[in-house]
Amino acid sequence: MKHEIPIEELGVRGPLMTAPIESCVHCGFCLPTCPTYVTMGEEMDSPRGRIFLMKEVLEGKMEVELAQPYLDNCLGCQACETACPSGVKYGDLITEFRGRAEPERKRPPAQRLRRELALRTLPDGRRFRAAAKTGAVARKARPLVPKPLRPMVDLLPEQLPARRPLPASFPAAGERRARVALLAGCVQQELDPEIGWAAGRVLARNGVEVIVPAGQGCCGSLALHAGEAEGARKLARRNLAAFPADVDAVITTAAGCGSGMREYGALFLGEPEEEAAERLAGRTRDVAEFLAELGLAAPPPALPAPRRVAYQDACHLAHAQKVTAAPRRLLAAIDGVELLAPAEAELCCGSAGIYNVERPEVAAELGERKARNLLATGADLIASGNIGCLTQLQNHLAKLGRPIPALHTIQILDRAYSQTL
Numbered sequence: 001m002k003h004e005i006p007i008e009e010l011g012v013r014g015p016l017m018t019a020p021i022e023s024c025v026h027c028g029f030c031l032p033t034c035p036t037y038v039t040m041g042e043e044m045d046s047p048r049g050r051i052f053l054m055k056e057v058l059e060g061k062m063e064v065e066l067a068q069p070y071l072d073n074c075l076g077c078q079a080c081e082t083a084c085p086s087g088v089k090y091g092d093l094i095t096e097f098r099g100r101a102e103p104e105r106k107r108p109p110a111q112r113l114r115r116e117l118a119l120r121t122l123p124d125g126r127r128f129r130a131a132a133k134t135g136a137v138a139r140k141a142r143p144l145v146p147k148p149l150r151p152m153v154d155l156l157p158e159q160l161p162a163r164r165p166l167p168a169s170f171p172a173a174g175e176r177r178a179r180v181a182l183l184a185g186c187v188q189q190e191l192d193p194e195i196g197w198a199a200g201r202v203l204a205r206n207g208v209e210v211i212v213p214a215g216q217g218c219c220g221s222l223a224l225h226a227g228e229a230e231g232a233r234k235l236a237r238r239n240l241a242a243f244p245a246d247v248d249a250v251i252t253t254a255a256g257c258g259s260g261m262r263e264y265g266a267l268f269l270g271e272p273e274e275e276a277a278e279r280l281a282g283r284t285r286d287v288a289e290f291l292a293e294l295g296l297a298a299p300p301p302a303l304p305a306p307r308r309v310a311y312q313d314a315c316h317l318a319h320a321q322k323v324t325a326a327p328r329r330l331l332a333a334i335d336g337v338e339l340l341a342p343a344e345a346e347l348c349c350g351s352a353g354i355y356n357v358e359r360p361e362v363a364a365e366l367g368e369r370k371a372r373n374l375l376a377t378g379a380d381l382i383a384s385g386n387i388g389c390l391t392q393l394q395n396h397l398a399k400l401g402r403p404i405p406a407l408h409t410i411q412i413l414d415r416a417y418s419q420t421l
């Protein structure tokens with residue numbers, strides 16, 4: 001990949017890369033919030049260092065292969081964006097850069113297979129269930145599994161809950177206050193189908209009619225953030241067709257999906273679908289953000305016993321979508337919840353899409369660090385807004401021998417309403 005930086009050579013998508021490069025003033029304010037800089041201590045593993053590397057490649061001063069190891073270490077968590085006083089859109093830069101570099105990328109066959117398997121399996125419920133069964137067998141014969149595939153096998157769940165597809169709609173209780181369309185989610189429906197049901201029930205209870213459009217599918221964010229832009233567009237086109245325009249919002253319950261759908265405008269920049277993609281992106285709201293803005297019709301009844309809840313920001317909710325206050329407000333509305341804040345809240349937990357498959361050692365180090373910080377709060381319950389983070393936290397809490405429950409914010413609200421928390 002060799003490019004000179006002048007915009008005309010990069011086409012309409014060029015500013016997605018040139019604007020962040022030009023606006024970085026190298027101040028370093030982002031460094032302490034970058035999980036790879038904090039754990040590895042290398043300038044080239046910091047946002048500032050990666051911006052420099054991408055600039056060098058784009059200006060034709062460096063071969064992309066030299067920059068790639070440091071760019072691969074990036075989790076795409078966008079904590080650097082939150083910290084940046086100059087408003088550098090690092091997320092646009094890394095996503096676009098990866099999208100351009102990936103088609104030319106050469107990988108050893110086993111690594112290519114691992115990546116392909118992750119990207120083809122996770123967004124497809126049937127394949128994911130089949131993979132989980134294969135994983136259970138493969139774990140018993142772990143030494144026979146090729147080394148690059150072992151992290152995948154280790155991450156596959158021992159057991160999946162029974163399938164529980166969402167209904168076509170949840171009618172609003174009482175007077176209708178809003179009408180929304182819900183993204184069911186792909187892997188979330190297999191790992192924890194209750195999250196979608198909880199969202200439907202809580203919204204309906206608060207006067208929101210929820211429809212679950214047929215024909216929808218994976219939002220494409222896993223592919224997009226892994227540099228597979230064409231694959232992401234293919235998946236996103238289904239959703240452009242499936243989601244109706246006559247709703248107040250399109251609701252997502254996984255931070256990664258919400259962030260991916262909000263990037264549809266950029267994903268289709270210069271494509272015939274650009275306008276429709278912009279509209280869908282503009283209607284997308286995280287469930288907590290939408291509900292907190294609408295306001296609870298009535299708070300849940302007081303809990304029978306107090307709960308100490310540590311809220312962990314999902315990076316793609318806090319940093320990519322800038323949703324931080326809404327989930328906390330909803331949890332604080334439950335009488336009996338004491339809300340706790342873990343140390344290093346801005347640091348990614350290491351889950352990050354398929355990152356924990358491709359970079360298992362870094363992901364595990366961050367996962368353990370996060371679990372320890374959460375346990376240090378003295379919480380008896382963890383809340384977060386992304387299935388990937390919840391799974392990573394559950395795994396690492398269990399590894400530390402302290403498997404306290406980790407639930408989606410909307411599940412906690414749902415259980416508070418039904419007095420089962």
Ligand code: SF4
Pocket residue numbers: 023024025026027028029030031047048080083084085086087088
């Ligand atoms: S904080 Fe922003 S401007 Fe400063 S080095 Fe980081 S990305 Fe560049």
Ligand code: SF4
Pocket residue numbers: 033034035036037046047050073074075076077078079080081090
């Ligand atoms: S996206 Fe996250 S890991 Fe990547 S440079 Fe920014 S803070 Fe660091």
